[in-house]
Amino acid sequence: MTKPIIRIENLSVGYTKPLLEKINFVIQPGEIVAIIGISGLGKTTLLRTIAGLIPKLSGKIFADIRPRGGIGYIPQRLGLVRHASVYHNVELGARCGVKVRDDSGNIFNWSKRKAVVVRNSVEEVGLADKIDEPIRRLSGGQQRRVATARAMAQNPELILADEFLSELDKENADAIIALVKTYVSNNQCGMLLVEHHSERAKQIADRIIDLSDFETKSIEEE
Ligand SMILES: Nc1ncnc2c1ncn2[C@@H]1O[C@H](COP(=O)(O)OP(=O)(O)OP(=O)(O)O)[C@@H](O)[C@H]1O
Numbered sequence: 152m153t154k155p156i157i158r159i160e161n162l163s164v165g166y167t168k169p170l171l172e173k174i175n176f177v178i179q180p181g182e183i184v185a186i187i188g189i190s191g192l193g194k195t196t197l198l199r200t201i202a203g204l205i206p207k208l209s210g211k212i213f214a215d216i217r218p219r220g221g222i223g224y225i226p227q228r229l230g231l232v233r234h235a236s237v238y239h240n241v242e243l244g245a246r247c248g249v250k251v252r253d254d255s256g257n258i259f260n261w262s263k264r265k266a267v268v269v270r271n272s273v274e275e276v277g278l279a280d281k282i283d284e285p286i287r288r289l290s291g292g293q294q295r296r297v298a299t300a301r302a303m304a305q306n307p308e309l310i311l312a313d314e315f316l317s318e319l320d321k322e323n324a325d326a327i328i329a330l331v332k333t334y335v336s337n338n339q340c341g342m343l344l345v346e347h348h349s350e351r352a353k354q355i356a357d358r359i360i361d362l363s364d365f366e367t368k369s370i371e372e373e
């Protein structure tokens with residue numbers, strides 16, 4: 152059996168009192184899992200806890216990922232630097248994703264490689280023509296695509312995505328879904344996403360966890 156990317160055991164999350172309790176699931180390499188549930192339930196809180204941004208209340212999180220840059224987080228409120236360009240925002244991800252040395256220990260030309268990773272990631276989300284624009288001049292959906300490019304430039308082992316398709320029309324959402332699915336499969340990383348629309352959740356995920364009824368449901372794999 153392959154080693155899971157992440158294993159969550161009896162996890163309880165919240166701020167002062169628990170919002171979600173006794174959560175259990177694993178994510179295997181190459182697997183995309185979607186969390187659905189009503190507003191205010193604690194979905195963002197769960198992602199923030201797994202990302203290590205807030206402390207867990209109890210339970211265990213086992214993660215087989217590198218400590219620096221191993222988690223690519225696409226937050227619900229994006230967290231982009233608004234006055235900086237698309238390039239510079241995506242570069243923030245690439246900084247912790249580009250290897251400094253090759254497998255024999257030789258030093259790479261890091262800044263050159265980093266620039267290539269940034270340009271490729273921006274192109275993949277369809278924003279090559281906006282690369283030098285400041286974030287504040289982009290639409291909501293374009294900003295979401297920048298946050299997606301930033302996470303992928305990080306070469307993550309686990310992607311956490313919070314409503315990352317909202318504000319995208321069907322055509323753009325389909326393109327980003329295809330991109331992310333290919334990325335996860337090629338890199339054998341894991342992905343945990345929160346998605347309001349259950350149809351979209353089914354379109355992107357291998358498995359759905361509905362937090363509203365605390366039951367883990369599986370959907371047929373293709
Ligand atoms: N920093 C915070 N401190 C205290 N309570 C918070 C904080 N952030 C969120 N909460 C509360 O925790 C609850 C869950 O919030 P959370 O953002 O995790 O919900 P959610 O399931 O992601 O909702 P939505 O679908 O609307 O994004 C809410 O009642 C919210 O008011």
Ligand SMILES: [Mg+2]
Nearest residue numbers: 194195227313
């Ligand atoms: Mg949320």
